[in-house]
Amino acid sequence: MIVVPEAFAQGTIEREGEPGAAWLAELPLIVDQLSKRWARVPAGEVLHGRVGIIVPVRRRSGHADGPEEPQGTEPEGTGGAEDAAAGAEDVLKVSFPHPGNVHEPDAFTAWDGRGAVRLREREDARFAMLLERARTATLADVEDGDEVAAVAGRLHRRLAVPAPPGLPRLRDQADGWEERLREDARELPHGLSRGALGAARATVRELGRDQPDTLIHGDFHARNILRAEREPWLAIDPKGCAGDPAYDAGTLLTARGPVFLHLEAGELRKTVHRALDIFAEAAQLDRDRARRWTQLHAVQAAFWGRRHGFGRARDGAVLARLLQFAEHMAELLRDRARPAATT
CATH class of the missing domain: 3.90.1200.10 (Aminoglycoside phosphotransferase (APH), C-terminal lobe)
Incomplete structure (x- = not known):
């Protein structure tokens, strides 16, 4: 199972209190269950923003759900080494349940990859998505x-x-x-x-x-x-x-x-x-x-x-x-x- 970054865990508990701590305790299992459901395995360092984690993943051996994406791209996220997830094809994003995150997958669905990362899968009950992988470098750089x-x-x-x-x-x-x-x-x-x-x-x-x-x-x-x-x-x-x-x-x-x-x-x-x-x-x-x-x-x-x-x-x-x-x-x-x- 994944290891939740310490800085992310501390920030979540400080912001959300006991509900945040309870969610963090379940987070590795959530990632494990969704990875199995979507036939993926972790393939790099777990990254995070303020309210969610980003796990680089690749297809589980023997499974295919569409055309292969180019290899060697960087994981979506806000930091981490440029080669942190060599071989990853997508990212699994899981966010702390919050009203501000409800419609994120709806926007990705409407765009369908036009100017935004593609949505592969969604699990709204767990505020989770399987997304196309991009690089860590941002326009702010x-x-x-x-x-x-x-x-x-x-x-x-x-x-x-x-x-x-x-x-x-x-x-x-x-x-x-x-x-x-x-x-x-x-x-x-x-x-x-x-x-x-x-x-x-x-x-x-x-x-x-x-x-x-x-x-x-x-x-x-x-x-x-x-x-x-x-x-x-x-x-x-x-x-x-x-x-x-x-x-x-x-x-x-x-x-x-x-x-x-x-x-x-x-x-x-x-x-x-x-x-x-x-x-x-x-x-x-x-x-x-x-x-x-x-x-x-x-x-x-x-x-x-x-x-x-x-x-x-x-x-x-x-x-x-x-x-x-x-x-x-x-x-x-x-x-x-x-x-x-x-x-």
């Missing part, structure tokens, strides 16, 4: 910001397909967003101007309640775009919801935001607006809608960080810097004005 925005935009355009029935609709969250913005502004200390807060509320009122039924990723950022063999880049870890495709511009830029921390104010303004221009053009999105969703995401991130901290920064100087950055993003994107072009 690319240093050229223009390339990141262009690659993400082209991929996003392919993922924006009609949403299947049964997915949660983002428009149904708009009332909650508006109430949370009011509560956070009232209860939390912050450096956001009235103009930035007003722009975020206006986005919820004007865009949030009237959205198309387009399948969107919901957590579209550079670390969820992996290098692959079948296609140059493939998306992973979707939330699977229906709404305005421009919504994903916000998750891309705010999640990538920390790489801009070293920039001065004027340079940051130009860099962020340029990234928006490139992404919106490549994704064939309305640029102003993408800006407005990104500004809302920045406000929400600033408040979330003050209330809960961030994954890798719960307190201290790093958290303070990230909060300052989120608020700065919210201010510089509050209106349509772009920095003047330079020659």
Whole structure:
């Protein structure tokens, strides 16, 4: 049976308490049972994200369920040695049961491998999937910001397909967003101007309640775009919801935001607006809608960080810097004005 990574086990127990500990105790057996059902055997180091493990697997000897995938690709995940799973063909992903993970396989089914890893098998009761294997290298490893925005935009355009029935609709969250913005502004200390807060509320009122039924990723950022063999880049870890495709511009830029921390104010303004221009053009999105969703995401991130901290920064100087950055993003994107072009 597999060995659950210690860091993943500790993080799960800290976050989920006794239910997390009980799930962890069953996890090796879950992987073993699903591996047998799907005629797979582990073939590399167990990787993990925050809420799930990723086990590289290969077909059990004597079984075949379709054309062989190219050998030598890297396992889907967020870390690990590049040769950690030589010979693996797929990955078995098992997540801690959570409402946010329910519709991930539905999104993969709708995409059917177009711009995202392919879903081989699913076991919804156990929040488990057998997925096409990709590499561990992500788009976040690319240093050229223009390339990141262009690659993400082209991929996003392919993922924006009609949403299947049964997915949660983002428009149904708009009332909650508006109430949370009011509560956070009232209860939390912050450096956001009235103009930035007003722009975020206006986005919820004007865009949030009237959205198309387009399948969107919901957590579209550079670390969820992996290098692959079948296609140059493939998306992973979707939330699977229906709404305005421009919504994903916000998750891309705010999640990538920390790489801009070293920039001065004027340079940051130009860099962020340029990234928006490139992404919106490549994704064939309305640029102003993408800006407005990104500004809302920045406000929400600033408040979330003050209330809960961030994954890798719960307190201290790093958290303070990230909060300052989120608020700065919210201010510089509050209106349509772009920095003047330079020659």
